[in-house]
Amino acid sequence: MRALCRVSPAGHPGGRGLRRRIRGRAVAVLAPAGLLPVLVTVVALVPVSAEPGTVVISRACAVPPDRRIAEVQGSGTASPLTGRTVRVEGVVTGDFQRADQLSGFYFQDPTPDADPATSDGLFAVARESVKDVKVGDRVFVTGRVAEFDGLTELSPVTAVDVCGTGTIGPAVVVLPRAAGATFEPLENMLVTFPEPLTLTDHYDLGRYGEVTVAAGGRLFQPTDREGVDPALDARRSLLVDDGSTVQNPVTIPYAGSQGVPRLGDTAPGITGVLTHGFGAYRLEPTQEIRFLRANPRLSAPLPVGGNVRVAGLNTLNWFTTLGSRGATTAAEQRRQLAKIVATLQGLDADVVGLMEVENNGQTALQALVDALNAKAGAGTYKALVHPYPGGDAIHVAAIYKPARVTPFGAARSSADPVFRRPPLIQEFRRAGGGRPFTLVVNHFKSKGCGVDAPAPDQEHGQGCYNDERVRQARAVLGLIDSMDLPGPLLIGDLNAYGEEDPIHTLERGGLTSLTKRFVPEPLRYSFLFDGRSGELDHALAGRRLASRVTGATIWHVNSDESRILDYNTEVNPPGLYQPDAFRSSDHDPLLIGLNLPRGEG
Incomplete structure (x- = not known):
């Protein structure tokens, strides 16, 4: 009835x-x-x-509620009524009942209490099969109070009665939060963030539909530059979910007419329900989020001038051996190769230092050169032979344009065991003669903590193996001195951010960071980790050569791009792949301009 x-x-x-x-x-x-x-x-x-x-x-x-939502929420992080069955009233603010969503809905008391410490919203675990509701329904909900992964909810729900309609206006929230404040008093409530919010992390966009946005611009690694306040960055950040439980969705959330958003793109405002899950507060949008392309793609790197161009690129495991670190299938390998070649063509450098190339003699390196020359013209590039590539699965390498520069003498390296991936050292001069410079390609020990990592980690936020990277930096300085290298130019993935000990060691040893000198600080980054951008890829020059540097730039074709745009076929949505430079790796390439006059020995 x-x-x-x-x-x-x-x-x-x-x-x-x-x-x-x-x-x-x-x-x-x-x-x-x-x-x-x-x-x-x-x-x-x-x-x-x-x-x-x-x-x-x-x-x-006709059966009235016996509790207010604020009573269920309480003023702490957990409900004081956990385990009790209650009947509460509210207006539905977020409908996520489908099985591929959150299997429930959010509802909120239209007459909030006067205590700012208590939330007026609640989540009901109730699929459509229990009772299909819609936003604006006034509901009486009966269920057991539970805490699930930090979220106060009703589960199981035994009754959902629609008893009219209503409206709830979102609470206005401005970031950053005050020091010491949390989102707990707003848990399960409808909120709006009216200010522009910048996309600062999209690592899990394609996997879980999650992104992180921040007020006041993107987040940077605290050891990459001065003035970074990690506590403030945490308070000005917001994790945004897509209200779905589907992993690797075919349709990517937040991808509008301009495509998948890039880091630095901006949403003019975000509205949704503030909730908690997987150890973090997060927003489940109730209105479409539209990111504006505030960080447009550049089809080519910014000009650096000079008459010799030198680049550095981490290839993200270019392997010709399938199923190892790189591509797992021949199709993936072709896709990966096409993207690396497009990046190298865009850089159009005379000399390129490469990292993460398979250490299988010249096989992987020559395959890359052959593919590049197929696009750029026969004989455009040649590969150097590393005299001592070491025993790691990857090694550093270099290619060059013989029409533009000439190697002077044989390539050199070092057998010092401090180098897990020994450097590649080669002197170059402009074709026809002139002032030399010496390319030193290096790839310092990674930050990840392996089984032989020092423990406990007491590296002041610089990751594991910081001491080892410092020793490698000192060893490079020793090579420059002992080999009397003319015009040293160190290029490489040094796995150290701009203000970390290894970089300071190189700078104190007489090398100048060219990106710090030429790249504006907001653009000085090459890698994304844990939602924070920073520069792991560096170019440092000796004093005399530094005076002949005409420019330096970082081409942001990778770190700003979502990983779903790379060559992988296992989980990436079909149709997104393009054989271009964007997301050819996880590191951005850098480009240096040198002015090397002829006629000087």
């Missing part, structure tokens, strides 16, 4: 607020705050079919 109610505006004669008429008897009902008063008239308690413009109310709506 259901009661059929016709809804009339509050201005209906004889009514003030809400009135419920049951069998000719009028009962006054106060209008909750935030709801427009309406006149609700019960026609009959008989089985009927809903007519247009009517609201169907269950007989169960």
Whole structure:
């Protein structure tokens, strides 16, 4: 049996607020705050079919709530009523009931209490099969109070009764949060962040539909530059989810007409329900999020001038051996190679230092040169032979344009065991003679903590093996001195951010960071880790050569791009791949301009 109610505006004669008429008897009902008063008239308690413009109310709506949502939430991180069965009232603010969503809905008390420490929202674990609700429904929900992964919810839910409609206005939240404040008082509530928010992390966009945005611009690694406040960065950040439990979705969230958003793109405002899961507060959007392309792609690196161009590129495991570190299939390998070649063509450098090339003699390196020359022209590039590549699965390498520069003498390296991936050292001069410079390609020990990592980590936020990277930096300085290298130019993935000990060691040893000198600080980054950008890839020059550097730039074709755009086929959505430079690796390439006059020995 259901009661059929016709809804009339509050201005209906004889009514003030809400009135419920049951069998000719009028009962006054106060209008909750935030709801427009309406006149609700019960026609009959008989089985009927809903007519247009009517609201169907269950007989169960006569059973009143026994608790307020604020009582269920409490003023702490966990509910004081955990394990109790309660009946509460609210208006639905977020509907995520489908099995491929969160299997429930959010609802909020339209008459919040006066305590700012208590949230007025709640999550009900109730799929459509329990009761299908929609945003704006006024519901009475009966269920057991539970805490799940830090979230206060009702589970299981034994009854959901739709008892009218209502509206909830979002609470306005401005970032950064105050020091010491958390999102707990807003848990499960409808909120809006009206300020522009910058995309600062998209690592899990394609996997879980998650991104992180921040007020005041992207986040940077605290050891990459001065003035970074990690505590403030945490308070100005917001994790945004897509309300879905689907992993690796075919349709990518937040991808608009301009494609998959890049780091640095900006959303003019975000509205949704603030919730908690997987160890973090997060926003489940209730309105479409549109990122504006505030960080457009550059089809070519910025100009660096000079008459010799030198580049550095971490290839992200270019392997010709399938199923090892690089591609797992021949199709993936072709896709990977096409992207690396497009990057090298865009750089158009005369000399390129390469990292993460398979250490299998000249096989992988020559395959890359052959593919590049197939696009650039036969004989455009040649590969150097590393005299001592070491025993690691990857090694450093270099290619050059013989029409532009000439190797002077044999390539050299070092057998010092401090180098897990020994450097490649080669002196070059412009074709036809002139002042020399010496390319020193290096790849310092990675930051990841392996089984032989020092423990505990006492490296002041610089990751594991910091001492080893410092020793490698000192060893490079020793090679420059002992080999009397003319015009040394160190290029490589040094696995150290700009203000970490290895970089300071090289700078104190007489080398100048060219990116610090030429690249504006907001653009001085080459890698994304844990939602923070920073520069792991460096170019440092000796004093005399530094005076002949005409420019330096970092071409942001990789770190700003989502990993779903790379060559992999296992999980990336079909149709996104393009044989271009964007997301050819996880490191951005850098480019240096040198002015090397002829006629000088």
